[in-house]
Amino acid sequence: MAYHQPALLYAENALEPYISAKTVGFHFGKHHAAYILNYNNLVAGTSLDNLSLEEVIAQSAADPQKIGIFNNGAQAWNHSFYWNCLTSDGGGEPSGELAAKIAQDFGSFDKFKDELKAAAATQFGSGWAWLVLEGGQLKVVKTSNAQTPLTSGQKPILVIDVWEHAYYLDYQNRRPDYVAAVIDNLLNWKFAAENFKKGSVA
Ligand code: MN3
Numbered sequence: 001m002a003y004h005q006p007a008l009l010y011a012e013n014a015l016e017p018y019i020s021a022k023t024v025g026f027h028f029g030k031h032h033a034a035y036i037l038n039y040n041n042l043v044a045g046t047s048l049d050n051l052s053l054e055e056v057i058a059q060s061a062a063d064p065q066k067i068g069i070f071n072n073g074a075q076a077w078n079h080s081f082y083w084n085c086l087t088s089d090g091g092g093e094p095s096g097e098l099a100a101k102i103a104q105d106f107g108s109f110d111k112f113k114d115e116l117k118a119a120a121a122t123q124f125g126s127g128w129a130w131l132v133l134e135g136g137q138l139k140v141v142k143t144s145n146a147q148t149p150l151t152s153g154q155k156p157i158l159v160i161d162v163w164e165h166a167y168y169l170d171y172q173n174r175r176p177d178y179v180a181a182v183i184d185n186l187l188n189w190k191f192a193a194e195n196f197k198k199g200s201v202a
Pocket residue numbers: 027031079161163165166
């Protein structure tokens with residue numbers, strides 16, 4: 001079935017000065033929208049047409065014949081998740097059970113931040129840096145291009161898009177500066193806590 005792009009929960013300029021309205025406008029309005037348009041065109045009329053986006057991602061992930069469907073579908077999902085990971089009053093530290101679990105699994109919140117920054121900085125080429133829950137344990141992982149933790153049995157908690165289109169207009173080649181700005185000022189810990197709660201009981 002056709003996947004519709006979820007509306008942004010904030011204005012395009014809400015993430016300034018850390019991510020400009022111009023970047024959000026192109027990233028959401030052109031890049032993300034194009035993945036969704038391509039995905040819908042590719043699945044229309046196929047045997048996958050009556051499945052949800054998540055089901056199509058699962059079914060196309062290991063099928064070389066469906067690489068175009070997987071790439072566009074996973075990019076559609078990853079971006080919808082990414083937009084919800086950002087908020088104008090974000091950053092700071094999580095609270096409650098998620099904060100305790102981060103301290104338990106990483107040693108401290110600062111160590112978690114260092115690990116996330118390192119994953120984002122060292123992802124070679126395009127990709128994503130994630131906080132995921134796997135087997136009851138929080139982990140930082142990175143994926144390349146359209147790859148998504150959904151196909152590895154991991155529950156996404158947070159993500160940072162490290163494709164150049166996510167930061168090049170604002171930071172040019174300074175990916176670490178973009179990542180630090182997102183972590184310190186934009187990460188939506190309320191959304192992360194909801195994902196952690198759902199992932200913990202599932
Ligand atoms: Mn992107």
